[in-house]
Every structure is written in C-alpha cells, then in structure tokens.
Amino acid sequence: MNQKTIFKFCKDLGCCDRCCLRYLGVKIPNAYENSNEYVARFQDEPTSNIKSQEDIQSNENTTSGKDNVIVTDAVTKSDNTCSASVHTDNDSDKDIEGIQDNATGDVDSDNIHNDNMEYKNGILPPTKRRKLHHCVSCLGILQEDTWPDTNLMLKEMLHKKSYECPTFACALSAPIATLLRERAVTLLVREAYPEYDPNTLTPLKEAWKWSYGAQAAAHVGRSLHSGAVSPLLVTVNMEYPHEMQELEILKALSPSLFESRSQQRKRFAVEFTRRAAEQALAGAAAAALRAAGWPAPPEPAAHARCAAVHAAHAPLHLAGRYIKLSRELPQTPWILNGVRMMESSVQEIIFAPIAAAYGLTPEECEHRLKFMSAGREDVDVRCLGDGRPFAVEVTDPRRELTEAELKRVCEDISAGGKVVVREMMYVTREELAELKKGEETKCKTYEALCIKLSHSEHEHDKSPTEPVTVTEQDIANINSYSNTSEPGVRVQLVQRTPIRVLHRRPLLARTRHILQLSAAAVPGQPALLALRVRTSAGTYVKEWVHGELARTAPALQAALRARVDILALDVARVHLDWPRRAHPAPR
Template identity: 55%
Template sequence: MDQKAIYKFCKSLGCCEACCLRYIGIKHPNAYENSKNYVTKFREENDLEPISTDKNMTIDVSAHTSEKNGASISSNVRNSDEICDKSIDTKESITNKGSTEVDTAVLDSNDSVSPPHKKRKLNVCVSCLGVLQEDNWQECYQMVKEILDKKGYECNTFACALSAPIATLLREKAVTLHLVDEFPQYDAKVLTPLKEAWKWSFGVKLGAYINKILDSGAISPLLITVNIDYVDELQELEILKTVSPQLFAERSKQKRRFVTEFTRRSVEQALELATLWSLSAADALRAPHSRAACVGAACAHAPIFLAGRYIKLSRNLPQSPWILEGRRVLPSSVQEIIFGPLTKCYKFDPEDADRRFKFIAAGREDVDVRCLGDGRPFAIEISDPTRQLTAEEMKEVCEEISNGGEVIVKEMSPISKEDLVQLKKGEETKSKTYEALCIKLSHSKFDEDHNAPIRVTQEDIDRINSYTNTTSKEVKIALQQKTPIRVLHRRPLLTRSRDILELTATLIPEHPQLFALRLRTSAGTYVKEWAHGELGRSAPALAAALRARADLLALDVRAVHLAWPPARRAPPAPRAPPPTTS
C-alpha cells in the first residue's frame, strides 16, 4: 500500500492531517497524540512538500474526477489546515457561529488595523467534520472541567468516550469508496476508527487540562463522555434515502417502532449498499458549511459496592422503610440506619442518598424477628460516587451504625459487581438456622389428663425430634407451603416446596407450656406458618409432630449460612496524578 499516495489523495479530498493518518492505517496512539510532529516526520520521510508558512495563502483544490467511473467530487476544500497550524497574529470577526468564512485583518506595529485581506474559509475536515481538529477542542475542555469541578471526583484517572455525529459515517464511507476506486489494492479494514483516534488525541490533551491520567474504561472508574453534534447532519443524511430507499420506506411505515429516522444502526445498514456513484451523485463529500461542535459532556463514576453483615437487635424494625398508603408505619429501618453514616461521608442530601444508595440483602426477616449470630449478608451499591472510602472511614461508619443499639455492623469491605452474583444466588441456595420460642395450645391424645393444665412433656419433645416424612438423609421434613396470606399483597399465590434440614426441640422447665426449637431450613421457608399451620396452608405443620396445636411466640435468625463477604482481594495501587501544568 502506497502510504505517500494515499496521504496526498486524502489531502486533496479535504481531509485533516489526523484523518489522513487514519486512512493510511496508522494505529499508534502517539501518532495522534502528537500529530503535527508525526506528520512532519512522515512528510520528510516521504519527500513531501513542507507545510506552507504563508499567512494569507489560500489554495483552492479543483474537483477531483475519477477516470474510471466519471464520478466527481464537488469540493472547495483548501489546504488551510496547514495555514491554521501556524500562529497567525490577526483579529477575526465571526458574525455567524456556523459560518466558515472569517475576515482577517492584520495589526501593524502601532496596533492599527490594516485593510483586511481576502476572506479565507475556516478549515473543516470533510471526513471527521472537525472532531479531530485541535482548534475545536477548547470548548469541550472547559465544559468537562466545569462538570468535574462541580462533582468533585477524587479519582486520578479517567476514560473517555465520544458520541460523534452520525454524518461522519456517511463521509467515511464516501472517502473509503474513493480510495478503493483510486487504489484498487486499498483495504478499507485498515481505517483507524474515529473514536480511537479521538481518544488518543483529545483524551491525552484533556488529561493535561483536567490534571488526570487517561486510562481504559476497563481500569478507570471515571468515564467522561463528550457529545459532539453537527448542525447539518439531518440534511446530509437525507442522501441515504436515495441510496437505500426501501430501508427508510419500511422504517417510515413503522414509526412507533422507529421513532428516530436516522440512527447509527440504520445509517450503517444503508451504507452497506452504497456505491461510489450513488454517494458522488449526491455530493456526499461536499465542503462542510460548519464544523461539528461540542454540545454536551457527562461525567460519571462507576458504582462502588460495599459488603457486610448486619445484626438486628430490635423486634420493631423493618429491613427497609415501611410505607403504607403513603404513610410511614415505623420511624426507621435497617436500611436507613446503615445509610445514615454513609450519607455523611459522601455529603449527600437525603433525596440524593435515596437515589444514589441501593440496599441489597440475602433475604429479609420480619419486623418482629431478630437477626443474631454473624448477621445477615448485605451489599450497598453507591451510584456515581465521588470517591472510594478508606478502611478507616468504613470502620468509623460501622461504629456509628452500631452505636444506635438497634443494628450492628462489625465491618464493611469493598467488593466488585461480579461478587453480587454470589449474594443474589445465595437468596435461593443458602440455608438458615432459627431459634423459636413456641407454645403448646392443646392436649395431645397422649396426654393422660386432659383436664390438667397444658404442659409440654418429654414425650412431646421426643416426638418432635424423631418426626420425619421423608427418606432423605439430608432432609428431615419436606414441606408444601402456599404463599402466606400476610404477604399475598406483594407475592404471587404459589405452592412452594421447602425443607427443614435439621430440627431439635428442648423443654423450658421454668415455663411448662413453652418449648424451644432450633431448626435449619432451606432458603425461603416460612417458619411462622410452619409453626401454626396457617389453616392447613403449610403442611405438614409443627402440630403433625407434636400431635397437638402449637404456635410461635418469638423467632430469631441465628445464622445465615452463606460465605460473605467474599475473600478480600488486594485493591490496585492508586496511580499518581500528572504534574500540574501552569
């Protein structure tokens, strides 16, 4: 591939220096980071004419005509990018932001304005529409910096992404078809993507401006997205209706499905059928009347995930805020108690905290059920955080949570998003150990005196401990439980198979009508309903083993058998910020 000839041809079409390198197939990041130096070296090595230093020179390149198909490119593009590369001591009067013409007046030594020279047209690349031209970036720099200053991210690295004008796809296709026509051996696959070249050039210089290091999105949690728009885009894309009329006719018939007429995907589909003749006939490489401009920027930090276990000591505390018909039932919740200190650390207001914090737990206990032992596994997702908390800060958060006396969190640690799979999977696969205080409500047929006060006998305890309805060595009691009436308002009516894996009953000598149970169950077992039977909706119930009616007075979760938090991994060493430039 003759890089010299391709370079000169792209220049004749009106491509900027960076786009010329893209079409040649240059994929070295430093080539775009220091494109002027690279191009100068490239010119010297290929014996090309040096860049002109004539401040007032304008070059009008005549239309290029292909001898093979007679297609012409109407282009008034000049090599003024070479002129703009040099500093021009002028005053420019721009009356219309979209205009590409400027009046140039030169100051003499007495600061008086000399008569204006001939109007020169602003350099706009026919391929990237100015996206890769450095004189178009200052506004983007400032826009990004304002957002970063407002949000206050404490992150030394960043990744950047570009939302480029869709019209660049059309123009890239036109340039590529001309190259293939002029150089039959040209392989369009060598083209360096616009977004890659932009990242290597704009991204590096943006890093110096905002005092951060450009990194990949797979490593840096901070993503800066720049949205660049082109005012004449819709008008130019109308060309595609002649290139692929059937595609857009079908989209027009399905307006509900295709709300936007020209999307990146639809343009790519239309360009698959494009030919040099069809694009040249529609003047796809016309000289741009304006350049693409930065219309917006967005900065977002990847979510941070914290893992821990909470111990709930109160029998009057829901896991999440209990709101019924718009009114709060109880004053607080486990979630809110844990969120409180984190809100202070990140300096969020209450509304912001509701939006930015997400509480994820491995199941939940009822309001009147305590969660003891090591506690219940949970995770917190913090969206768009300004920073990662230090180990010392997380320790202080846990201490503040625990000082309230209702909830204890011994430690929290950072985890990855992938670790959440383990937590969510555990909701269905984990087992839990409970301790229950139960009461015997009626005499059994084994009681000798039915007129005597009801009491739990050792025989009752033995019957409970020996009861089983399955031959499985791993399961003691197999249950069929319909959705409890108390949760039907938020869960579908289903019959679920659940298991009691272990069951041990003991007497309470001080209270002869009471007895204690310790049982380990599969995930999702409704222990309360198993204890009282819920009118036969949970079968078999505790009564089947006791041979008498029974109920549950108090319930505690003693253990949630799930390995959590995941084994800690050493966090990557923080990268130092670049030196501040004056």
C-alpha cells in the same frame, strides 16, 4: 497498495491528517497524539500538485508594489492542511514561525489554508488570518482548533463534581453525520484503489481518544486509562449544526427503510438514529451517493461542537453484616397504599450515615444508594449472631471513604440500638455476585419460641379442660422426627406461597428442607417449647410451625402430634461466609 497515494487522496478530498491516518488503518496511539510528526512519512517532496517556484515568481511579477514573497504551498486548494515556508528578498532567514509570532494568534498547520494570503514585511495582517477548514470526514472532531471549548467544559464539569479519582477514561458521542461522511470517503477510496480494504478504517472514537484524550489528561491533571482500568468515565457529546439536512440523503439511499419508519412513528420517535443510518449505509455504493447529489463529501460550513460533557464514576460497593435487635423494624421502607407503616427501616438506618459521609441529600439517596442483602427477615423477626450479609451500592461516588470514615459510619449506625454493624468494607463487583447467589443457596439457623395449643395424641388420660403442657414425650417426638431418607435432610416439606407474601410473589408450591431440628422445654413455662432449626434457603419457618391451614405439609404438628403456634422467631445465623475479607477501595 501505496499508503502515500491513499494518504494524498484523502487529503485531496479534504480530510485532516488524523483522518487520513484512520483510512490507512493506523492504530498506533502515538501516531494520533503526535500526528504532525507521524504524517511526515506519508508526505512526498513537492509534486505536480505543489506550485513550482517559477509559477509563484511569475504570478508575483504581475503584482506591483508588493514585496517579493515566495510561498510554497504543500496542499491543493481542497486541502485543509498546509506546510508552508515564507521568504522575503530582504530577510531570507524568516520562516512561517516568524510570521505566526507577529500574527494575532497561533496557527495550526493542520487546520488552515494558504490561498490568497497577503504579507507585508513578513507580517500577516490581523484582517488576513488564515481560514479554518473543517475536515470533511470527522467534522473537525480530530482537529485541535476545535478542542479548547471541550477542554473548558470538561474542566468545569470535573471541578463542579469534585471527583478525587486520579485517573479517567474518555468516550465520544459523535454526530450521526460522521457515519455518512466516513462511508462516502471509504467508497471513493475503494473506487479509486480497488485493492483497498474498508475494514481497515480506524474508528473515529478510538482516534479521538488517542488524540484528544491524551492532551485532555494534561489539561485536567489526571492520567488517561481505558474504561477497564479507570472507574471514572468522561463522555463528550458532540453536535453538528447541519446534521439533519445532511442526513436527508439517507432517504434517497434507502427509501424503503425510512418509509417503514415513517409509518411506525409511535415506535420510532426519532427519524434519524445511529442504527437507522448504519442500515441505510450498509449497502450504499459510490454511484448511489453521486445520484443523491454527493459526488464527494462537501466541506462542512461549521465544525462539530461540544454540546455537553458528562462524567460518572463506577459504583462502589460497601459490604458488611447487620444485626437487627428490634421486632418493629422492616428491612426496607414499608409503604402500603402510599402510607408509611413503620417509622424507619434497616435500610434507612444504614443509609443515613453513608449519605452524610458522601454529602448526599435525601433526594439523592433515593437514586444513588441501593441496598442489597442475602435474604430478609420479617418485621417482627430479629437477626442475631453475626448478622445478615448486606451491601450498599453507591452510584457515581465523588470519592472513597477512608477506613476511619467507615468505622465512624458503623458507629453511627449502631448508636440507635436497633441495628448494629460492626464493620464495613469495600467489595468487588464479582464478590457482589456471590451475595446475590448466596441469597438462593444459603441456609439459616432459626430459634423459635412456640406454644402448644392442644394435648398430644399420646395423652389419652387428659381431659380437654386440663392445662396443656409440653411433655418429655413431646420433646422426644420432635427430636426424633424425620420423613425422608435423603442424606443431610431431616424433614422434606412442600410450601405453597404464604398468603402474607402473595402480593409480591407468584403462587407456587415449593419443596423445602429442614436440615437440623431440635426442641427443648422452657423452664417455668410448661406450655412453651423452644426450637432450633436449620433450614434451606427460602423456607418459611412461621408457616412450617403453624401449618397455615395446611398450605405447608408436613408442619410441626406432624412431629409434635398436637396443634402448635409460634410466638417469636429469631434468625440465629445466616450460613454465608460473606464478605470474606477487607478490600482496599477500588481505583
């Protein structure tokens, strides 16, 4: 397959230089960034398609009162790219660059047409500026004349959002009509050159990134990287004003598809989607396009224009461990039937200084900050020791907090005395997955203050009216109790979902384990005992102590051999080594 002939064929159809490279399957970024230099290898010396000097001279001899101007046009009338040289009888050294210098603006050789241009003394009159011809394939998206508006919108958006990230990645949302036009060109090339492989086509989005993205980087003063490297993604949304009219041809190519979509209007709110276009074009042939009135893709009356530029920074994740000192504080806002039940929450106390550091409004906090933790404790349960692991996801952050700012955030969180966070650090997305995994696999150590409510079974000599006291035998019974031979497990129990959480969790019976268990009497409080218990993830300690109407079995009563209830509960330790170490902020 001769690449030069394919290149010229695409040019004759009206493709721009970069699209011609796409159909050749060129996947070299520099070829699109510096297309003028790269395409030279595919352009022949003057051929039969190039006007001979004799033809031009003959035409000029029929025109009186004109300077003798010789124009060599390197494209046919359907081309949208020209390579021209201009000479006059009086000044043979002047070329097209000299003409452009005296014109009203620069001329892009890839986007102009030379036909019917008149010169006087080597100067192009302002009223005779060359007409911009739009690429029949990319709709001008790859043509530099269409980029200034996009550059302006891009720069304004980045300035408004004030991202401090020194790099960016770019993505293109192209008009659906480009799919139709790409298919039409591909079918024509394949028809003319049967050995051509349509799968060699370089995607428009890649060619755009290599060409537009490279110059945009210089325009906005940031380095262009792939989305796997840079956390800042810029998406350019291009729209084509005549798209709906052109896409009507899809109905002729696949009538059954669009009849079905029409009958399911509730499901398909939009008639033409990218997916529907791909389905309609999948089996299309050149003959079908001709029958539908498209022997070749027509030159667009207007180029695709930038409708919007969006940018979003990848989320940052701040991690730490919180210590909760209050017994009147839920982990997250407690709203019941639309009514707030508590004044504040752990989440809100942690969010406030972070929001202040990022300059977020209360409304922005609701959708740009997300709280995650390794489990949760009840409102009336403290979390002590080194605290519970947590993370805060910051969506679309404008910048990264410094170590000094993170230290100040921790100080502000701890200032109220209800929640203490000693350190915060950045973690990666992979480490964040460890936090969620640990929520289901970690174990916790609790300290519980319990009260004995009845005499034990071994206290036969005591009457019901005598005070209930915790005996040495009670402590010994608890410390020696076990109902399983499973290694590392003291007590195996089955818990039905507690009544207090049935509104948010399904009713199931779950097997849980008490891994360690020890009891001690409370000095000066004869009816009280203190428990230290280490449990597997998901164990409801309160329900294990009092049994919850036999919904948890066996309960602590089985070991104590007396009725018992719980007065206070603390999380003494969350056995999850997370976060492990400090990380620099990801860039």
